[in-house]
Amino acid sequence: xxxxxxxxxxxxxxxxxxxxxxxxxxxxxxxxxxxxxxxxxxxxxxxxxxxxxxxxxxxxxxxxxxxxxxxxxxxxxxxxxxxxxxxxxxxxxxxxxxxxxxxxxxxxxxxxxxxxxxxxxxxxxxxxxxxxxxxxxxxxxxxxxxx
Amino acid sequence: xxxxxxxxxxxxxxxxxxxxxxxxxxxxxxxxxxxxxxxxxxxxxxxxxxxxxxxxxxxxxxxxxxxxxx
Numbered sequence: 184x185x186x187x188x189x190x191x192x193x194x195x196x197x198x199x200x201x202x203x204x205x206x207x208x209x210x211x212x213x214x215x216x217x218x219x220x221x222x223x224x225x226x227x228x229x230x231x232x233x234x235x236x237x238x239x240x241x242x243x244x245x246x247x248x249x250x251x252x253x254x255x256x257x258x259x260x261x262x263x264x265x266x267x268x269x270x271x272x273x274x275x276x277x278x279x280x281x282x283x284x285x286x287x288x289x290x291x292x293x294x295x296x297x298x299x300x301x302x303x304x305x306x307x308x309x310x311x312x313x314x315x316x317x318x319x320x321x322x323x324x325x326x327x328x329x330x
Numbered sequence: 331x332x333x334x335x336x337x338x339x340x341x342x343x344x345x346x347x348x349x350x351x352x353x354x355x356x357x358x359x360x361x362x363x364x365x366x367x368x369x370x371x372x373x374x375x376x377x378x379x380x381x382x383x384x385x386x387x388x389x390x391x392x393x394x395x396x397x398x399x400x
Contacts, residue, residue, distance in 0.1 A: 184375075189375065189376075192374075193371075193372055193374055196369065196374070197372060199370075200370050232376070248369070249362075249366050270331035271331050271333045271358065272331045272358060272362055272365075273331075273362075273366075274362075275358060275359045275361075275362030275363070276362040276363075276366030276369070277366075278362075278363075279362050279363040279365070279366040279367045279369075280366045280368075280369040280370045281370065289332075289333055291332075291333065291334050292332035292333065292334060292339075292343050293334055293335070293339035293340070293342045294335065294342075298335070300333075300355065302359060305359055305360070305363045306356065306359065307355050307356060307359050309355070310355060310356050311335075311336070312355040313333070313334045313335075313336065313337060313354060313355065314331070314332070314333055314334075314352065314353050314354070314355055314357075315331075315332055315334060315340045315343070315344075315349075315351070315352045316331050316350045316351050316352075317331075317344075317349075318350060319350065319351075319394070319395045319396075319397075320386070320395065320396050320397055320398045321397055321398065321399045322399075323398075
């Protein structure tokens with residue numbers, strides 16, 4: 184990964200956290216002193232390097248893992264706002280990345296029963312729940328949205 | 331990558347599909363905190379494949395299912 188791309192990647196993540204949503208390429212460019220199309224070109228290289236995920240139809244951010252740029256079934260409440268994870272793993276990852284306690288809300292993928300988990304110091308308050316990962320690690324990135 | 335209320339719900343959801351891996355939510359949280367903890371650090375850099383594999387191995391997530399591509 185080129186140093187310039189790494190710098191834009193870290194700026195993109197920083198803005199995501201600051202704004203509480205996915206930044207547009209123009210917003211990252213304004214902060215970096217770069218043109219929006221330079222940021223978009225860098226994002227494409229970062230997408231190819233699995234450092235973030237773009238929406239193929241729009242070249243906007245789809246994931247800045249563990250954060251989702253779109254609403255999902257994995258909501259995360261922190262002190263100041265709601266976030267959305269791409270999956271259950273990412274929902275916990277948001278609390279890890281932000282170094283915060285919080286609450287994860289989702290539902291049982293089988294029956295749809297609501298699930299709410301309070302997480303403090305990295306520990307969930309309901310240890311009866313199970314996590315199932317369907318896709319083996321060797322193919323996680325073959326279709327990351329499905330994974 | 332979903333949460334379930336019990337093993338019975340995992341089995342029902344899978345149906346005829348080949349199972350992946352099921353772990354307790356506490357282990358998932360351990361994994362997430364080890365995997366994502368530096369993700370928004372201003373000096374973040376990508377981990378190598380071996381560094382990622384070491385996280386899985388350290389947490390006991392071993393075997394063919396948890397092997398990252400080489």
